[in-house]
Amino acid sequence: MNATTLRPPAIDLAVSTVIFALRRHPESGLPTVWLPLVRRVSDPFDGRWALPGGWADPAETLDDTAARKLRETTRLEPSYLEQLYCFGEVDRSPSGRVVSVVYWALVRADEAARALEGENVRWFAADELPDLAFDHNAIVDYALWRLRTKVEYARIAHAFLGETFTLAQLREVYEAVLQRPLDPANFRRQAEATRGIVRTDEVVTGGRHRPPRLYRYDPDLADPGASPLATTA
Amino acid sequence: MNATTLRPPAIDLAVSTVIFALRRHPESGLPTVWLPLVRRVSDPFDGRWALPGGWADPAETLDDTAARKLRETTRLEPSYLEQLYCFGEVDRSPSGRVVSVVYWALVRADEAARALEGENVRWFAADELPDLAFDHNAIVDYALWRLRTKVEYARIAHAFLGETFTLAQLREVYEAVLQRPLDPANFRRQAEATRGIVRTDEVVTGGRHRPPRLYRYDPDLADPGASPLATTA
DNA sequence: CCAAAAGTGTTCGTACTACACCCATGC
DNA sequence: GCATGGGTGTAGTACGAACACTTTTGG
Numbered sequence: 001m002n003a004t005t006l007r008p009p010a011i012d013l014a015v016s017t018v019i020f021a022l023r024r025h026p027e028s029g030l031p032t033v034w035l036p037l038v039r040r041v042s043d044p045f046d047g048r049w050a051l052p053g054g055w056a057d058p059a060e061t062l063d064d065t066a067a068r069k070l071r072e073t074t075r076l077e078p079s080y081l082e083q084l085y086c087f088g089e090v091d092r093s094p095s096g097r098v099v100s101v102v103y104w105a106l107v108r109a110d111e112a113a114r115a116l117e118g119e120n121v122r123w124f125a126a127d128e129l130p131d132l133a134f135d136h137n138a139i140v141d142y143a144l145w146r147l148r149t150k151v152e153y154a155r156i157a158h159a160f161l162g163e164t165f166t167l168a169q170l171r172e173v174y175e176a177v178l179q180r181p182l183d184p185a186n187f188r189r190q191a192e193a194t195r196g197i198v199r200t201d202e203v204v205t206g207g208r209h210r211p212p213r214l215y216r217y218d219p220d221l222a223d224p225g226a227s228p229l230a231t232t233a
Numbered sequence: 234m235n236a237t238t239l240r241p242p243a244i245d246l247a248v249s250t251v252i253f254a255l256r257r258h259p260e261s262g263l264p265t266v267w268l269p270l271v272r273r274v275s276d277p278f279d280g281r282w283a284l285p286g287g288w289a290d291p292a293e294t295l296d297d298t299a300a301r302k303l304r305e306t307t308r309l310e311p312s313y314l315e316q317l318y319c320f321g322e323v324d325r326s327p328s329g330r331v332v333s334v335v336y337w338a339l340v341r342a343d344e345a346a347r348a349l350e351g352e353n354v355r356w357f358a359a360d361e362l363p364d365l366a367f368d369h370n371a372i373v374d375y376a377l378w379r380l381r382t383k384v385e386y387a388r389i390a391h392a393f394l395g396e397t398f399t400l401a402q403l404r405e406v407y408e409a410v411l412q413r414p415l416d417p418a419n420f421r422r423q424a425e426a427t428r429g430i431v432r433t434d435e436v437v438t439g440g441r442h443r444p445p446r447l448y449r450y451d452p453d454l455a456d457p458g459a460s461p462l463a464t465t466a
Numbered sequence: 467c468c469a470a471a472a473g474t475g476t477t478c479g480t481a482c483t484a485c486a487c488c489c490a491t492g493c
Numbered sequence: 494g495c496a497t498g499g500g501t502g503t504a505g506t507a508c509g510a511a512c513a514c515t516t517t518t519g520g
Contacts, residue, residue: 011291013244013332058244058330062321085462086319086334088295097291099246099334101319145461168498186483188500193481208492209498228378229318401471419510421473442471443517 012096015065016053016136017103018084018143019076021112022160022176025125031176033126033147035140036074036115044094045133049122051140056101066103074115078105080159082230084143092135100134104143106159151177154225155196158217164200166212167191196221245329248298249286249369250336251317251376252309254345255393255409258358264409266359266380268373269307269348277327278366282355284373289334299336307348311338313392315463317376325368333367337376339392384410387458388429391450397433399445400424429454 023034037049052073057065063081070076084102092098107115117123124130126144129137151157157173158165171187191197198218203211223230256267270282285306290298296314303309317335325331340348350356357363359377362370384390390406391398404420424430431451436444456463 010243011246011289013246056244056321056332059323061323062319062332083319086295086316088289088334090292090294099289099295101321101332142461166499183484184498185485185500185502190482205491207498208496210490210500212499228375399472416510416512417471418473418475418512423509438518440471441469441519443473445472 010097012098013056014053014098014100015056015062015069015103016051016100016139017066017070017081017105018051018140019070019074019078019105019107020126020143020147020160021107021123022109022173023112023123023125031172033144033176034112034123035126036076036112036117036121036123037129037132038073039120039122040133041120048133049124049130050133051102051136052121053100053102062101063103066101066105070105074121076105076107076111076115078107078159079111080106080156084139084146087135087139089135100139102139102143104146106147106156108160108162110162148177150225155217155223156225157195158197164202164214164216166204166214168212170195170197170215191215194224196223243330245331246289247286247331247333248289248295248302248336249284249333249372250299250303250314250338251284251373252303252307252311252338252340253359253376253380253393254340254356255342255406256345256356256358264405266377266409267345267356268359269309269350269354269356270362270365271306272353272355273366274353281366282357282363283366284335284369286333286335295334296336299334299338303336303338307354309338309340309344309348311340311392312344313339313389317372317379320368320372322368333372335372335376337379339380339389341393341395343395381410383458388450388456389458390428391430397435397447397449399437399447401445403428403430403448424448427457429456 019035020033021035022031024030025032036052038052040046040048040050052069054069056062060068062083067078067081070078081103084104086099086101088099090097092100115121126140129140131137151174157170157177160173161169167188168184170191171182171184174187175182196218197215200214200216202214204214205211252268253266254268255264257263258265269285271285273279273281273283285302287302289295293301295316300311300314303311314336317337319332319334321332323330325333348354359373362373364370384407390403390410393406394402400421401417403424404415404417407420408415429451430448433447433449435447437447438444
């Protein structure tokens with residue numbers, strides 16, 4: 001954006017996304033953070049797992065490119081999408097200079113189940129990843145850090161759940177992300193006071209215990225953790 | 234970073250920086266947030282004020298480009314430098330598709346005084362800016378929001394000050410950034426407990442009151458607000 | 467002594483924690 | 494009834510806000 005150099009040099013601009021969803025861990029049975037990866041089918045890093053993404057499109061906003069690529073490679077519709085960071089080390093890619101604008105997304109459990117899984121798309125537990133292509137391991141680690149810090153002060157947990165949810169479900173989200181148990185009684189009060197949710201008149205019957213009330217996220221309540229650039233997706 | 238498209242399309246990648254320093258406001262006399270802008274000398278937006286920056290260099294890390302451009306245009310050496318956001322709207326620049334990786338920096342008051350100021354570089358009070366080139370007004374607003382939110386939980390305020398400082402000086406930084414007065418007594422306790430500073434044995438004499446003790450920032454103390462990607466500059 | 471800012475003590479209210487206890491359902 | 498989780502009450506603790514008060518300098 002300086003005028004002295006009239007033409008900028010060639011740097012390839014990529015857009016990738018770290019997609020998070022919750023799944024029960026096959027061993028522990030507890031809900032944990034999972035993410036889908038795609039297998040690379042050409043060099044560099046042919047055959048290695050990598051974050052879904054692609055080249056930036058001159059006709060599209062970076063946000064739109066992230067959302068589109070996410071749809072195209074995994075068929076997922078994210079309930080939350082936010083820019084994470086722009087990675088610009090010189091030696092990130094052996095094929096040349098690539099700068100990656102990375103996004104992170106949250107999808108609901110039911111939505112995540114719909115994701116096409118196959119030879120070249122597979123879900124992994126976020127803390128049991130293989131060696132990924134490029135610097136993608138470090139990127140996922142950073143995205144996990146952002147998820148874990150942001151869930152404590154911003155209203156994003158509901159993005160893992162459906163339209164309505166019980167407080168136990170919401171608490172499970174926090175427990176999965178923060179990796180520690182939370183007191184149900186205290187969580188209830190805190191959630192009702194500051195998590196931007198409202199009670200509905202419905203309850204869930206069928207469990208062999210008192211039927212829990214359903215809650216709904218209220219987007220009108222001010223979010224103390226919302227940034228001025230929030231996409232409100 | 235997808236392999237289906239072999240060659241990415243041409244998008245110009247720029248790097249700009251929002252530089253913050255504290256100066257006394259000429260009217261109120263209170264310390265306030267200021268930033269240097271550079272006047273554009275060619276189209277688009279010829280003659281308008283803009284953030285210092287330039288095109289990304291294929292041989293340099295984005296961080297390095299930000300630091301170098303900052304030095305070249307203002308002669309300033311930042312005591313804090315962090316990536317802010319990557320702006321990628323399609324119509325940001327009338328000259329074509331430009332994606333800007335924007336950084337924000339803090340410089341010390343003595344350092345800021347050294348900055349070359351002239352026909353094409355001038356300092357402005359952060360909340361009294363003229364109409365800037367491109368979307369730079371919105372970018373500065375976002376950077377200000379980040380500064381104001383981050384100063385509350387991370388240890389960055391000392392980056393506005395010299396090697397040693399009194400608690401009154403540190404408090405002035407917080408008051409300037411947060412735009413509200415703070416209780417000196419409570420600030421002292423909070424600062425000594427959680428702001429990562431240590432007492433020195435020196436005091437400042439010369440004022441017509443009790444000589445205040447000097448403190449020093451201690452980088453070894455864990456910063457609760459530090460990100461895993463922190464540049465520790 | 468006085469003014470001014472440094473620095474200490476104390477009270478109050480709020481908010482989080484731990485945990486006891488009651489409620490409503492399926493079996 | 495009994496097991497199970499939903500939901501309420503409450504005491505203990507930590508921390509920030511407000512503000513009175515003491516200390517140490519220059520004039």
